Amino acid sequence: MNNVKAIVLRAAGINCDTETEYALNLAGANAQRIHINQIIEKQTILDGFHIMVFPGGFSYGDDVAAGKILANQIIHHLAEAIRKFIADGKLVLGICNGFQVLTKMGILPGDDSTTPAYQNDVTITCNDSGIFEDRWVYLAPQTKRCLFIDPDKQIYMPIAHGEGKVVAKDDDTLQALIDNDHIAFKYVDEDGNEGGYPINPNGSIASIAGLTDTTGRVLGLMPHPERHIHNTQHPRWTRLKTKGQPDGMTIFKNAVNYIKNNF
Amino acid sequence: MTQWRFEVFNHTGFPDVHGHSILEEIKELGIKEIQAVQSARVFLIEADFDKQFAKRVAEELLTDPVCEQYIIGRSGPPAGLAKATLIEVHLKSGVTDPVAESVTNAIYDMGQKTGNVRTAKKYILLGGISQKQIDTITKKILANDCIEEVIIGNETEPPGPHLKPYEFNLVHWPVCNLDAGALTKLSKEKDLFLNLTEMQTIRNYYTELSREPTDVELETIAQTWSEHCVHKTLKSSIDFSFNDQQLHFDNLLKETVFKATKELDKNWCISVFEDNAGVVEFDSDSAICFKVETHNHPSALDPYGGAATGIGGVIRDPMGTGLGAKPIANTDIFCFGEPDKKIGDIPKGILHPKRIMKGVVAGVRDYGNRMGIPTVNGAIYFDDRYLANPLVFCGNIGLMDKNKCFKNPQTGNLIIVVGGRTGRDGIHGATFSSGQMTHEYETIFSHAVQIGNAITEKKMLDVLLKANELNLYEAITDCGAGGLSSAVGEMGEKLGAEVELEKVPLKYAGLSYTEIWISEAQERMLIAVKPEKLDEIMKIFKAENVEATVIGKFTDNKKLTLRYDGNQIAEIDMQFLHEGIPKYSRKAAWNEPELTEPAIPEKQNYNDDLLKILSSYNVASKEWVIRQYDHEVQGGSVVKPLTGEKNDGPSDAAVIKPKLNSQKAIAISCGMNPLYGDIDPYWMALAGIDEAVRNLISVGARPDRIALLDNFCWGNCTKPETLGTLVRSAQACYDGATAFKAPFISGKDSLNNEFECEDGSTISIPPTLLVSAVSIVEDVNNCVTMDLKDSDNLLFIIGETKNELGGSHYYKIRKQLGSNVPKVDLRKAPKIAEKISEAINQQLIESCHDCSEGGLAVTLAEMAFAGELGIKANLKGLPKSDDCLKASSQLFSESTSRFVVEVKQENFDNFAKLMLNLPFGQIGTVTKEKKLIIKNQNGKNIINIDNDKLKQSWQKTFNW
Known part of the structure; x- marks a missing residue:
């Protein structure tokens, strides 16, 4: 099918919705920004969409903890609708605050048949630096399962967050994340090697920058793909003068193409 | 209802980032006895739910299941450690607590209602310390007296907010029978900040009406007539004596800054100096508007809240x-005392x-992000005269529909207040910010501090x-200084208004x-709506949980009428309110100070001087600050504040695309140089304008579309010599704007930035003019950055280097001032800007950086380390004035209107043709070896430093 419809969630404090909508449209989707109140009022709205994006921002001010209040609201009003959305074979993308929300809801890393749920085992917390930082990072894909990702392509995009450190309850949980192929991206340097700050900008365990669920149809990541969809967004574009497809577009294009091929 | 108390701590094994940073700050205070700090978040929730539900609230909402643990109730000191101090920091009653609001809503989502919800922070300090040290730690680090209450120990909690309802009681403040002394006393007692002439004018008005004013009438007049709101000093008539000449201005602003704009009469200026921001054309459909405000006094008392509400206010x-x-970009410029000051040297x-x-920085970060x-x-400037009066300039640029640049409120429109609720915060902000600060302000004026909640503002914006x-509405304005009083008063000026408070x-x-009426509570806007559109607009607000309330209507009687529960409490003629303010005449004087040039012997090499300047506060990298701001949200980023091979070189200006699907953009820059003002504020102002222009030109902006903004921050202008420096600067604004054909479109002043110390002495800030600038970039693909691009490229300097070390950083690192202040050649400067711009458009330039603080040597160093390439330079090729003979002047003179550009060899001919008749010369080439080598005119190396060392010096200062 060609009419790929994407919903970009709005809520108090979400602030990357406009550029995310633009990126989806640029990738060939027909995207719409819709307020959470409207979805709660009429949950069937979701039926008309193929891709649901939780964009970046500071939902409800990140009060209590980043993404927590919005996650709580969704758990109590929309959990079933979203589970159904995923079960229907559709796609969910969480960027930055959206990733925090998906994690705090337990959608990511999600249920494994072997482990009941990670909701209480994996979280995203304050950067080791203790402050918000905006900087560009290299991301190395870690899985072939996640359909948003080109598994062989290292990509470059910015992070902008104060709470982006992915942590697991214990070593066993981390091992399960690795064994069950939940790690979508790791922070690396230009040559693909893991390292300390600032290569890993927030101190995430195992340099985790993004997670996927068991289906590979849900992706959450701290960096912002919608901020690298034009070559002039690259911090060194005046040096490189590259003409190819900007790295952030791969995520949106892969999503759109998946729907085109599967629906 | 039960009051539930929750304490949330980090799990062992997970770092307590907040506690750790507090510990670092305690160490910085010189207190070594504390070994560890544990922090906890405290929630006090009144509710009817049971213990089981309380556990759910703790586990599902308040506590992170992985890295935190909680207790319901109160934790004691950790077992086995006798020397622990427990400190709790609560918000004072009435202070906005956004987290509490969110928790209330979240518990409602979980199915339960709550009563009052409050949050607090708890600190456990491990280590034996004295009561005095506890006081120091709480006062200097943990809490701010203005907004927070501290409880030491583990016994009590602060009382809940007092909720005693208000009982109506109409108050009059009689003036009709008061003499001069009594009028002055009344103004002082009631914090009206009105002077005697103003009080007499008010007395005459009420005497004619044969009645006494109510308290709210006097407050309204005081707000409307405050320096903050009407700029009475800049608009006053001034007799100015300058050296031996006498000059007269009927209205300083109209005859300087405004005059240039009027004479230039640019058709792309849509609305200047009349609305909340200056508006210029962007493209055929859209316009951009730009405003820069200061929030100095509140930031001095509560840096975090003051700066946050500063940015929150200017966004509105x-x-x-x-x-x-639609707000699309923020700017922020700060002036502080030097951060390594000893605690004992800070006045009370x-x-x-x-x-x-x-x-x-945290306030701007949290609100802006x-x-x-x-x-x-x-930009950030450091000078110890900013110790007591830090300057916080916050700017915002908006994108708007070109057909919607004017308001049109009409009789019969409903007055609606939208957004945040009104509280006791920010009372007397406008009048307070118009006065001088003293060592007692911290206690007396704590109520002038306002607390922001960015999410309320974001919701309202959406x-x-x-x-x-x-x-759906006819007019809109923000509730800023003066609150509803100013907003309703201004919007209804030509009509009249009735408000039911x-x-x-x-x-x-x-x-x-x-x-x-006068609360300056944040996040409120006022709109005028036709009654027939009320339902539709209210529906939009309600759909996203934004509160909006009809509070009155616009009339046609040209009176401002206020009622409370049906009782009339005020009725003032709009004409008196807006035009009744007496006109002032003031005296101003400026005499050229007698200054001399220091005698500094010439040296064999200047490596140390360059390194020292690079690491000096004004020049050093501000990466620590810049990265805390989200500078890429909205997706329009083209030239970022940091650039170069490692993304860490200093850009000259920012370029952003307001529309993602267009290649057209805007460039934003600023210029400011308080040091030059100590020599001559005229040249200080021109240097600021020239710098702002240079910065725009360097990235590829159009020279013929530059719009300027002025922000005058001055000391006490009732002193003729202080006002004299302001007049000098205003004259320069006229000359500079005219020469560059760059009109001023908006401006603001903040006067009386003086501080009265306990011993009666005063500290005044230096005259500080911030020039902000914005221009158009036709095609972002032609933008240029400052980092060197390739070896073997040629380096040129355009513009003459003169013997102008006065106010330079070369002198500053020696604690000297000098006298030869940089002077802008107003004939040449615009031509240079134009030609550089042409060369950039013809793609003849690979990199471009202006020469500013630190002079040529700093410019070359920054270009080199940003590009990870080296430079071999020779001062022989430097175009210079006849008296610029010393190597030190050639390296470090801060002469204006100079650019260093990198040109490919094959573009040399075309580039040279363009620059013909301008002062320009080749000063070097780009090398692979990452080193800056500068030879003097005789071919001897006078600077020879590896890039790494240059960059390290530049970066180490703020490596916090």
């Missing part, structure tokens, strides 16, 4: 310009400059943009009608 200016703009009543700086507006341009799109939604009970 574009939102309230014309029929409303003043916070340490490092604490102020950290708080201000939460709003989703990129903070793209800024719905207002939608209502604007649907043409009891309808204004309040954060808590107990506010008097006057408090409601």
Whole structure:
């Protein structure tokens, strides 16, 4: 099918919705920004969409903890609708605050048949630096399962967050994340090697920058793909003068193409 | 209801980032006895739910299941450690607590209602310390007296907010029978900040009416006539004596800054100096508007809250310009005392400059980032005269529909207040910010501090943009200084207005009608709506949980009428309110100071001087600050504040695309040089304008579309010699704007930035003029950055280097001032700008960087380390004045209107043709070897430093 419809969630404090909508449209989707109140009022709205994006921002001010209040609201009003959305074979993308929300809801890393749920085992917390930082990072894909990702392509995009450190309850949980192929991206340097700050900008365990669920149809990541969809967004574009497809577009294009091929 | 108390701690094994940073700050205070700090979040929730539900609230909402643990109730000191101090920091009653609001809503989502919810922070300090040390730690680090209450130990909690309802009681403040002394006394007692002439004018007005004014009438007049709101000094008539000449101005602003704009009469200027921001054309459909405000006094008292509400306030200016703009970029420029000041050297009543700086940066960061507006341009200056009066300039640029640049409120329109509720915060902000600070202000004026909640503002912005799109309102303005008083007063100036104050939604009970009327509570906008559109607009607000309330209507009787529960409490003629303010005449004087050039012997090499300048506060990298701001949200980033091979070189200006699908963009820059003002404020102002222009030109902006903004921050202008420096600067604004054909479109002043110390002495800030600038970039693909691009390229300097070390950093690192201040050649400077721009458009330039603080040597060093390439330079090729003979002047003179550009060999001919007749010369080539080598005219190396060392010096200062 060609009419790929994407919903970009709005809520108090979400602030990357406009550029995310633009990126989806640029990738060939027909995207719409819709307020959470409207979805709660009429949950069937979701039926008309193929891709649901939780964009970046500071939902409800990140009060209590980043993404927590919005996650709580969704758990109590929309959990079933979203589970159904995923079960229907559709796609969910969480960027930055959206990733925090998906994690705090337990959608990511999600249920494994072997482990009941990670909701209480994996979280995203304050950067080791203790402050918000905006900087560009290299991301190395870690899985072939996640359909948003080109598994062989290292990509470059910015992070902008104060709470982006992915942590697991214990070593066993981390091992399960690795064994069950939940790690979508790791922070690396230009040559693909893991390292300390600032290569890993927030101190995430195992340099985790993004997670996927068991289906590979849900992706959450701290960096912002919608901020690298034009070559002039690259911090060194005046040096490189590259003409190819900007790295952030791969995520949106892969999503759109998946729907085109599967629906 | 039960009061549930929750304490949330980190799990062992997970770092307590907040506690750790507190520990670092305690160490910085020199207190070594504390070994560890544990922090906890405290929630006090009144509710009817049971223990089981309380556990759910703790586990599902308040505590992170992985890295935190909680207790319900109160934790004691950790077992086995006798020497522990427990400190709790609560918000004072009435202070906005956004987290509490969110928790209330979240518990409602979980199915339970709550009563009052409050949050607090708890600290456990491990180590034996004295009571005095506890006081120091709480006062200097943990809490701010203005907004927070501290409880030491583990026994009590602060009382809940008092909710005693207000009982109406009409108060008169009689003036009709008062003599001069009594009038002055009344003004002082009531914090009206009105002078005797103004008080007499008011007395005459009420005497004629044969009645006494009410308290709210006098407050309204005081707000409307405050320096903050009407700029009475800049608009006054001035007799100016300058050296031996006498000059007279009927209205200083109109005859200098405005005059240039009027004479230039650019057709792309849409609305200048009349609305909340200046508006210029962007493209055929859209306009951009730009406003820069200061929030100095509040930031001195509460750096975090003051700066946050500073940025929050200026964002509402574009939102309230014309029929409303979408904010697309923030700027911020700060002036602080030097951050390494010893604690003992800080006068009483003043916070340490490092604490102020950290708080201000955090305030701008948290508010700007939460709003989703990129903070793209800024600067920070350090001078100890800013110790007591830090300057916090916050700017915002908005994008708007070209057909919606003007308001049109009409008789019969409903007055609606949208957004946040009204509380007791920010009372007397406008009048307070117009006065001088003293060591007692911290206690007396704590109520002038306002507390922001960015999410309330963001929600309000979202719905207002939608209502604007649907043409549902006739006029909009922000509730800024003076609160509803100023907003309603201004919008209804030509019509008249009636307001029912009891309808204004309040954060808590107990506010008097006057408090409601003049509160400067944040995140409120005022709109005028036709009655027939009320339902539709209210529906939009309600759909996204934004509160909006009809509080009155616009009339046609040209009176401002206020009622409370049906009782009339004020009736003032709009004409008197807006035009009754007496006109002032003032005296100003400026005499050229007698200064000399220091005698500094010439040296064999200047490596140390360059390194020292690079690491000096003004020049050093501000990466620590810049990265805390989201400078890329909204996706329009083209030239970022940091650039180069390692993304860490200093850009000259920011370029952003307001429309993602267009290649057209805007460039934003600033210029400021307080040091030059100590020699001559005229040249200081021109240097600021020239610098702002240079910065725009360097990235590829159009020279013929530059719009300027002025922000005058001055000391006490009732002193003729202080006002004299302001007049000198204003004259320069006229000359500079005219020469560059760059009109001023908006401006603001903040006067009386003086501090009265306990011993009666005063500290005044140096005359400080910030020039902000914006221009158009036709095609972002032609933008240029400052980092060197390739070896073997040629380096040229355009513009003459003169013997102008006065006010330079070369002198500053020696604590010298000098006398030869840089002077702008107003004939040549615009030509140079034009030609550089042409060369950039013809793609003849690979990199371009202006010469500013630190002179040529600093410019070359920055270009080299940003590009990870080296430079071999020779001062032989430097175009210079006849008296610029010393190597030190050639390297470090801060002569204006100079650019260094990198040109490919094959472009040399075309480039040279363009530059013909301008002062330009080749000064070097780009090398692979990462080293800066500068030879003097005789071919001897006078600078020879590896890039790594240069960059390290530049970066180490703020490596916090």
